[in-house]
Amino acid sequence: xxxxxxxxxxxxxxxxxxxxxxxxxxxxxxxxxxxxxxxxxxxxxxxxxxxxxxxxxxxxxxxxxxxxxxxxxxxxxxxxxxxxxxxxxxxxxxxxxxxxxxxxxxxxxxxxxxxxxxxxxxxxxxxxxxxxxxxxxxxxxxxxxx
Amino acid sequence: xxxxxxxxxxxxxxxxxxxxxxxxxxxxxxxxxxxxxxxxxxxxxxxxxxxxxxxxxxxxxxxxxxxxxxxxxxxxxxxxxxxxxxxxxxxxxxxxxxxxxxxxxxxxxxxxxxxxxxxxxxxxxxxxxxxxxxxxxxxxxxxxxxxxx
Numbered sequence: 668x669x670x671x672x673x674x675x676x677x678x679x680x681x682x683x684x685x686x687x688x689x690x691x692x693x694x695x696x697x698x699x700x701x702x703x704x705x706x707x708x709x710x711x712x713x714x715x716x717x718x719x720x721x722x723x724x725x726x727x728x729x730x731x732x733x734x735x736x737x738x739x740x741x742x743x744x745x746x747x748x749x750x751x752x753x754x755x756x757x758x759x760x761x762x763x764x765x766x767x768x769x770x771x772x773x774x775x776x777x778x779x780x781x782x783x784x785x786x787x788x789x790x791x792x793x794x795x796x797x798x799x800x801x802x803x804x805x806x807x808x809x810x811x812x813x
Numbered sequence: 814x815x816x817x818x819x820x821x822x823x824x825x826x827x828x829x830x831x832x833x834x835x836x837x838x839x840x841x842x843x844x845x846x847x848x849x850x851x852x853x854x855x856x857x858x859x860x861x862x863x864x865x866x867x868x869x870x871x872x873x874x875x876x877x878x879x880x881x882x883x884x885x886x887x888x889x890x891x892x893x894x895x896x897x898x899x900x901x902x903x904x905x906x907x908x909x910x911x912x913x914x915x916x917x918x919x920x921x922x923x924x925x926x927x928x929x930x931x932x933x934x935x936x937x938x939x940x941x942x943x944x945x946x947x948x949x950x951x952x953x954x955x956x957x958x959x960x961x962x
Contacts, residue, residue, distance in 0.1 A: 684920040687927040694930035701937060777830040780926075784836035791843055 696758035702751030706744040713740030753783035831911030838904035844897035855886035899929040
């Protein structure tokens with residue numbers, strides 16, 4: 668059988684590279700679906716915490732604590748949702764690109780993997796900035812707290 | 814005006830791939846630094862555990878946690894290092910592919926990206942399997958009434 672991947676999208680991509688892209692798309696899809704499931708579980712957990720634990724501790728610091736925790740759960744789920752979405756779109760576009768040898772779909776896949784890495788990169792910068800602020804705040808507090 | 818070319822890579826806009834590689838390089842460097850940092854912390858804890866005078870003042874639970882972390886931190890560091898390594902090598906190949914329109918480097922970058930996702934996928938499968946085993950074990954223990962007073 669002739670391998671159509673020997674000259675995929677006019678690129679000199681051998682069958683091994685074609686196979687790597689297909690496998691990459693498969694694993695990316697798997698990771699994104701598991702990510703979506705965990706996002707859903709985090710939202711459900713956050714809502715359950717707000718309703719069940721909130722009703723067990725009406726008013727006071729306990730209720731506020733569960734409220735804050737549930738908001739954190741839901742916010743983390745919302746944050747984690749976007750890289751999963753980009754990853755899923757990357758996987759879907761890559762699979763289509765490989766199936767029908769479509770340059771536009773391949774570019775869409777590249778665009779989505781870029782968005783995924785960019786999102787993770789910006790999130791990392793924000794987290795590092797928070798760590799930096801916390802360290803500076805801690806040092807300041809220890810200096811002025813004496 | 815650009816000349817028409819036979820190079821197939823000229824026909825494909827792979828600039829987003831280059832940008833992806835740049836962010837991947839950043840993530841790989843930060844991840845690699847954290848792996849080294851974890852190793853450093855494990856080393857410091859192991860040094861601390863070798864000073865009995867200092868340990869006497871600490872809570873036994875803290876000492877036990879420190880002993881466990883001396884083994885766990887290098888393990889986490891090692892597990893975290895490999896995806897950073899694959900990501901870094903991917904970014905090198907992808908940036909070369911975009912900068913020089915190098916088809917061989919592009920194919921190399923695809924392979925390294927595959928290793929990166931494969932590694933994460935396998936780790937995820939292993940973690941989910943451990944979760945499932947723990948869930949079954951805890952469920953079985955609860956059904957059989959183990960641990961009840």
